[in-house]
Amino acid sequence: MKSQYRVVVIGGGVVGCSVLYHLTKRGWIDVCLIERDELTSGSTWHAAGGFHTLNGDPNVAKLQEYTINLYREIEEASGQATGVHLTGGVMLVSNKERWDWLKMAHARNRYLGVATELISVAEAKKRFPIMDESRFIGAMWHPLEGHLDPSGTTHAYARAARNNGAEVVRKNRVVETHLRGDGTWDVITEQGTVHAEHVVNCGGLWGREVGRLAGLELPVLSMAHQYLITEEMPEVVAFNKQNGHEIVHCIDFDGELYMRQERTGMLVGTYEPNGEPWSPKVAPWDFSTELLPPDLDKIADNLARAFEHHPPLANAGIKNVIHGPFAFGPDGNPLIGPIRGLQNYWVAVGVMAGFSQGGGVGLALANWMVDGDPGFDVWAMDVARYGAFANMAYTNAKVIENYGRRFRITFPNEELPAARPLRTTPLYDRFKAMNACFGASFGLEQALWFAPKGKKPVEKVTFRRSNAFPIVGAECRAVRESAGLMEISGYAKYEITGTDAETWLSRMLANRMPPKGKLALTPMLNAAGKLIGDFTVAKAADDRFYIFGSGVAEQYHMRWFEAHLPADGRVSVRALSSGLCGLTVAGPMARNLMAKATGEDFSTAAMPFLSFREMDIGLVPAKVGRISFTGDLGYEIWVGNDYLLTLHDVLTRAGAEFGLAHFGGRALMSLRLEKNWGTWAREYRPIYGPYEAGLGRFVSLKKNDFNGRDGALREKEQGGKQALVTFCVDTKNVDVIGDEPIWHDGKVIGWVTSGGYAHWAQKSVAMGYVPKDIAGAESGFEIEIIGKRHAAHPQRQPLFDPDGARMRG
Numbered sequence: 001m002k003s004q005y006r007v008v009v010i011g012g013g014v015v016g017c018s019v020l021y022h023l024t025k026r027g028w029i030d031v032c033l034i035e036r037d038e039l040t041s042g043s044t045w046h047a048a049g050g051f052h053t054l055n056g057d058p059n060v061a062k063l064q065e066y067t068i069n070l071y072r073e074i075e076e077a078s079g080q081a082t083g084v085h086l087t088g089g090v091m092l093v094s095n096k097e098r099w100d101w102l103k104m105a106h107a108r109n110r111y112l113g114v115a116t117e118l119i120s121v122a123e124a125k126k127r128f129p130i131m132d133e134s135r136f137i138g139a140m141w142h143p144l145e146g147h148l149d150p151s152g153t154t155h156a157y158a159r160a161a162r163n164n165g166a167e168v169v170r171k172n173r174v175v176e177t178h179l180r181g182d183g184t185w186d187v188i189t190e191q192g193t194v195h196a197e198h199v200v201n202c203g204g205l206w207g208r209e210v211g212r213l214a215g216l217e218l219p220v221l222s223m224a225h226q227y228l229i230t231e232e233m234p235e236v237v238a239f240n241k242q243n244g245h246e247i248v249h250c251i252d253f254d255g256e257l258y259m260r261q262e263r264t265g266m267l268v269g270t271y272e273p274n275g276e277p278w279s280p281k282v283a284p285w286d287f288s289t290e291l292l293p294p295d296l297d298k299i300a301d302n303l304a305r306a307f308e309h310h311p312p313l314a315n316a317g318i319k320n321v322i323h324g325p326f327a328f329g330p331d332g333n334p335l336i337g338p339i340r341g342l343q344n345y346w347v348a349v350g351v352m353a354g355f356s357q358g359g360g361v362g363l364a365l366a367n368w369m370v371d372g373d374p375g376f377d378v379w380a381m382d383v384a385r386y387g388a389f390a391n392m393a394y395t396n397a398k399v400i401e402n403y404g405r406r407f408r409i410t411f412p413n414e415e416l417p418a419a420r421p422l423r424t425t426p427l428y429d430r431f432k433a434m435n436a437c438f439g440a441s442f443g444l445e446q447a448l449w450f451a452p453k454g455k456k457p458v459e460k461v462t463f464r465r466s467n468a469f470p471i472v473g474a475e476c477r478a479v480r481e482s483a484g485l486m487e488i489s490g491y492a493k494y495e496i497t498g499t500d501a502e503t504w505l506s507r508m509l510a511n512r513m514p515p516k517g518k519l520a521l522t523p524m525l526n527a528a529g530k531l532i533g534d535f536t537v538a539k540a541a542d543d544r545f546y547i548f549g550s551g552v553a554e555q556y557h558m559r560w561f562e563a564h565l566p567a568d569g570r571v572s573v574r575a576l577s578s579g580l581c582g583l584t585v586a587g588p589m590a591r592n593l594m595a596k597a598t599g600e601d602f603s604t605a606a607m608p609f610l611s612f613r614e615m616d617i618g619l620v621p622a623k624v625g626r627i628s629f630t631g632d633l634g635y636e637i638w639v640g641n642d643y644l645l646t647l648h649d650v651l652t653r654a655g656a657e658f659g660l661a662h663f664g665g666r667a668l669m670s671l672r673l674e675k676n677w678g679t680w681a682r683e684y685r686p687i688y689g690p691y692e693a694g695l696g697r698f699v700s701l702k703k704n705d706f707n708g709r710d711g712a713l714r715e716k717e718q719g720g721k722q723a724l725v726t727f728c729v730d731t732k733n734v735d736v737i738g739d740e741p742i743w744h745d746g747k748v749i750g751w752v753t754s755g756g757y758a759h760w761a762q763k764s765v766a767m768g769y770v771p772k773d774i775a776g777a778e779s780g781f782e783i784e785i786i787g788k789r790h791a792a793h794p795q796r797q798p799l800f801d802p803d804g805a806r807m808r809g
């Protein structure tokens with residue numbers, strides 16, 4: 001081991017070795033992996049070695065596909081066998097909801113290019129002979145499934161990296177990590193101190209503990225998990241003899257089981273509902289290539305289901321039980337990327353499916369370190385999707401919940417209960433008393449809709465329209481016909497101050513900065529000119545600005561802002577978080593309401609569209625912007641959280657005579673569809689450029705140079721690859737959720753980003769990306785919703801207020 005490297009990777013599991021390999025592939029060869037014990041001695045060695053591309057996020061699914069296709073490459077680069085068996089697999093379903101889910105997963109695979117097939121139970125039985133056909137109603141064939149040798153694969157990554165020049169040091173625990181003043185790191189190991197430009201935490205089972213060495217509390221927890229291997233089964237032997245190949249992989253969703261052939265028997269794994277964390281507070285350093293004692297009682301119910309669904313298993317002897325821990329993030333997806341505020345510190349932890357995801361994680365992280373950008377849309381894996389709210393108690397509750405739901409459906413309108421309520425605003429109790437149905441976002445409780453008096457605010461989970469449909473419809477109509485009030489405290493708000501605030505913002509953001517007392521809408525772009533933010537900026541004073549954006553991206557945006565702040569201290573950025581709360585009032589009577597509440601002139605002449613003022617509303621000092629995501633005449637009002645209840649009193653009192661009604665997040669999402677407006681993390685993501693996303697009018701190529709300008713200019717000149725189109729869809733009782741394929745003239749050409757029912761316009765609406773040369777077509781589009789194709793018609797003009805007369809007037 002040398003005393004200095006460009007990168008030190010901590011942890012020699014499949015993830016660390018993949019990161020190491022990918023760094024060398026990108027030309028960074030002065031890199032060293034430091035492993036506490038032997039390679040694989042965390043969770044990797046005892047994995048079942050299964051892989052597939054299935055993931056709720058299509059971008060993660062793509063990276064899983066990359067991982068699977070990588071195994072041949074690392075075998076060749078290393079000369080080490082990975083033991084890959086690409087058997088393909090069947091996914092079995094027993095009920096209608098899961099069948100709907102499968103149809104949607106299959107449809108999504110169409111645009112991901114994964115050739116899945118929906119097959120009959122009889123066809124599935126031919127490939128997975130031990131199943132009892134009567135238990136199932138359908139299946140999906142998935143060609144990119146299989147299994148491999150976990151140890152061989154990890155060593156293949158490591159050897160390939162070594163062949164490229166990397167070093168691997170074993171039997172050497174990292175005991176401390178210290179950030180130097182210049183942003184480089186001292187890595188103190190049992191064998192001495194190493195100085196490194198970058199540190200990568202791939203600590204797996206100890207990812208949390210390795211994070212603590214740098215003062216971090218990462219939201220990961222390891223869970224104890226079991227699979228068993230049977231003795232030889234005659235059914236397996238007979239199948240192999242008859243067909244000349246092994247039995248395929250199987251996921252039995254309702255059985256909560258995964259299965260595959262292992263030698264002449266079967267491997268059966270299961271996720272039980274009441275999973276147990278392993279070392280919920282501190283993972284012991286002396287745990288290594290050992291297993292936890294078998295505990296079949298814990299999975300007895302699941303095993304009983306396995307025997308019912310797959311009867312030959314009931315007669316098979318158990319040869320081996322593997323019971324070991326592995327680490328999860330709160331939502332089950334990995335946590336990767338740079339850490340806000342810790343220069344050159346990177347993580348790749350909580351990778352719960354190392355053999356499906358490890359390659360993609362390694363690729364994305366290596367790109368990120370070398371280029372400053374992962375090169376893909378990794379939002380679903382980005383460590384910055386969690387903020388300070390994701391402490392150990394939150395993480396543990398969420399990981400346990402997620403573990404038990406591994407094979408369960410999470411419906412698009414489902415709000416999971418663990419770790420709630422956590423963050424609340426002062427209005428929480430009041431809204432609760434008003435019958436609000438809440439959802440949590442970035443840990444914050446937010447009203448989704450308000451149940452009428454006497455009805456419970458409980459939403460039935462479904463892929464179709466729920467019991468909340470008519471209620472949300474009434475909320476939308478109230479906004480469009482009189483006035484609505486909604487809490488918007490969940491938006492992210494940032495305060496930018498300092499003498500250079502404007503100059504800096506104008507380099508960070510793509511639009512011109514507004515004059516004092518005005519708002520401007522602006523995208524934020526990365527170096528490649530792709531969308532990494534979609535903001536409203538307010539200029540309150542020459543040296544004071546506010547930015548309003550998506551609440552879930554607060555950590556993500558703060559990481560970016562802070563990394564780009566000048567060192568001279570002439571600009572500072574602060575996330576105001578729940579310290580600044582907000583209400584919006586919108587609808588034709590909103591102006592009268594505001595005038596009544598303040599006694600001020602709210603005419604368009606006095607307070608035009610996109611103006612921003614600091615003023616009193618009754619007793620409450622507030623910041624008021626004339627803008628509304630409803631697309632209507634409306635105002636956003638920001639106050640310190642200690643004023644929120646009083647502001648609510650003032651506005652509801654003033655609004656009584658104008659028919660003021662409360663509305664929630666669901667209605668807002670419906671209303672914005674009527675304006676063809678996209679949202680962050682759906683329509684606006686780093687895989688799209690501003691012109692593709694229809695935000696070109698908010699990019700000012702004529703002002704000073706700004707981040708991503710060259711890329712934006714190129715996109716403008718070349719027209720981009722794709723275009724965001726809004727459609728009205730011919731449906732009766734179902735709307736898009738997101739990720740449905742868009743067909744044109746019988747071919748899948750694009751995908752839906754979001755949509756739903758536009759209640760005021762009474763249309764089912766979908767937004768999505770299609771290739772730019774097809775985007776202008778007026779006919780021939782269809783959108784596949786739960787297995788059925790519906791005609792879709794481009795809606796070029798907003799359904800509501802197409803010329804903006806109401807919004808601006």
Ligand SMILES: Cc1cc2nc3c(=O)[nH]c(=O)nc-3n(C[C@H](O)[C@H](O)[C@H](O)COP(=O)(O)OP(=O)(O)OC[C@H]3O[C@@H](n4cnc5c(N)ncnc54)[C@H](O)[C@@H]3O)c2cc1C
Pocket residue numbers: 010011012013014015016034035036037038039040041042043044045046047048049050051172173174175202203204205206207210225226227322323324325326327348349350351352353354355356357
């Ligand atoms: C029973 C079971 C079955 C599974 N089945 C599958 C499956 O079928 N398919 C699948 O994809 N995944 C499966 N998994 C999950 C899989 O094992 C993990 O996704 C994978 O191992 C994660 O790899 P990792 O490199 O992140 O972590 P780990 O394998 O835990 O590696 C972390 C490494 O870091 C080292 N380390 C930690 N701290 C330090 C330090 N301070 N200094 C130096 N070194 C340090 C450790 O010694 C360890 O080697 C299974 C897991 C279990 C428990």
